[in-house]
Amino acid sequence: MVRMASNDAREGVSFPPMTQVAAPKSPRRTPADKHDERRKALAESALRTLGELGYARASLREIANNSEFSHGVVHYYFNDKLELIVYCVRYYKQTCVHRYDGVVAEATSPDDLVLRFGDKLVETIVEEAPMHRLWYDLRSQSMFEESLREAVTQIDQSLEDMIARVVNRYAALASTEPAIAAPVAYGMFDGVFQQALLGYLNGRDGALDDLRNQVVGLMPMLLAQRSDITTSHMAGELP
């Protein structure tokens, strides 16, 4: 019997957390989820091509050419192009949504967190610019193509949560509370990040330094002003 392509891929895919699920009696390879491995491999190839060409210009043939497979195999693992795209986006989200967890975990003071956060933002622009422009491309496409909206909304939400964790930790380190809601903080950072990415792709010198400085200037604004007079140095009181 020919397996129906991607019987469960359209909605509610839950990627196992990087390590494959250990089936009780088959310690080596589960026979049926080699399918999923291939899907992931295909998704990674596709993401490379998508990041290079964008959503509209990345054809299935080009995606397959940049992979180890031929162009027909896509329809063996995915029903159509859109399902592949959505799968890719969800797969990508999984890998990037915890990018700042280290920053949150390791920061020792508010200023330290700000610096680490800024560095990480700059680093991800340098190292993953194609992925980021793909994300902005897809989010824009979702404004036209309704079938993309659900996935995009979910990812946007988890990015907002990601930013919220950073801001909350920042406020905790400063012994105060965030002054603005998570959606606003996310919108703000997303906006300046997008500008920095545009500047970086345009080859504008200083785009990355500007981003770093902007984060330094912006973060303190997100905190509720302490009613105390001590506004200058509230750093270095937590271990």
Next chain:
Amino acid sequence: MVRMASNDAREGVSFPPMTQVAAPKSPRRTPADKHDERRKALAESALRTLGELGYARASLREIANNSEFSHGVVHYYFNDKLELIVYCVRYYKQTCVHRYDGVVAEATSPDDLVLRFGDKLVETIVEEAPMHRLWYDLRSQSMFEESLREAVTQIDQSLEDMIARVVNRYAALASTEPAIAAPVAYGMFDGVFQQALLGYLNGRDGALDDLRNQVVGLMPMLLAQRSDITTSHMAGELP
């Protein structure tokens, strides 16, 4: 002689300010710039289709179908599709870059300006959502297609200037100075605006009210605290 299609359209088009230039000796119609009228008419049709379908899916045939012309006429007025797109984007920019000039001119107090600004932002989402999503689409495409970058950068700059005028006026009404530079302010507002647009297109209730409230909460943060020593000043000119 057949006129070469759009001999001067690639760069540096300067749209006459809505009213056609009155040639000294020919008070009625200049014979040669009927060409430009047609180009504008075509651009308006194209913008309608582009706002509906987006950059990638709007074909020249579809653009022509939604206009009074046939599909071949495009290459009579434009060299290729990209030139049409760039022309459209520049044309659109001209009409939207002064959207908040009235807000700047009529505001009587800082709070009044904030309210007017927020209302105007909401209004333009409701009335021109297709144009805005097209702009975000094109800006994302410019991250992949280098031939779009120059036009996009120019438009982004004039949007930044537009925001700078609002913020500067706001600060002046509050008898203080902006606390953040123009690129940051633009990035911030662009980010929250984009989120609001996404929410609006997704049919999320409250997306527009949220935007209004976010503006009210955000604007005061852009001002230097009165007691502070003036530290930074924004680039950008007051009207």
Next chain:
DNA sequence: CGCGATTCTTGACGAGTGTCAAGATTTCTC
């Protein structure tokens, strides 16, 4: 090994694309 199920390749089809050229139509000028 051998056979059946799975996986992959190849080639084709129809639809849609940007582009262009040749001719029809309109507009303008004398």
Next chain:
DNA sequence: GAGAAATCTTGACACTCGTCAAGAATCGCG
């Protein structure tokens, strides 16, 4: 109104796209 210049229509071209089906290759298990 005739002729020339301009504008516009039509139809075709070469190409790419997503999709799919038929068969080849591979794998797994007896």
